[in-house]
Amino acid sequence: MVKENKVEVRFSSIGENVALARMVLSAFLMPCDLTREILDEIKIALSEAVTNSIIHAYGEDANQTVILRMCLNDDILTLEIEDNGVGIPDIKKALEPEYSTMAEHMGLGFIFMKTFMDELEVVSEVGKGTKVILRRQLTEEKAISEVG
Ligand SMILES: Nc1ncnc2c1ncn2[C@@H]1O[C@H](COP(=O)(O)OP(=O)(O)OP(=O)(O)O)[C@@H](O)[C@H]1O
């Protein structure tokens, strides 16, 4: 596995770029040889965070920019999704299942991120923007056998 790698991508806040972010992530993780299942889980988590920036932070304003940072350090993957949008007034509430500020949404994005990643951190300031940090160890099997 690659020992350390860092990539940063900036893209316009449009729905089409969710697919772009997923593809960039797949390409970034190619050397890791992950199972389809693990890769799919990580891609879902990323899609949820990117979608939130596009929809909630920017209201799909194509003039705004979402930043995706991907870092691989040994077997720890860190993803940062950052926007300069409206920010989240109450992070604790936003993280609750089925809480959404948009009527037609299920309020499950953060739950997917939590479920599929080992760590989820949200840093946000109203009027300034939001940074979501997602972390996952990519070699769980190894981690378990080392503990045992
Ligand atoms: N980047 C962001 N900027 C501003 N608000 C956000 C951001 N991300 C999340 N939120 C707020 O947190 C709430 C919960 O987010 P979550 O992704 O869990 O649910 P949702 O996006 O509303 O619904 P779903 O993801 O199921 O479509 C959102 O409704 C929104 O108010």
Ligand SMILES: [Mg+2]
């Ligand atoms: Mg969401």
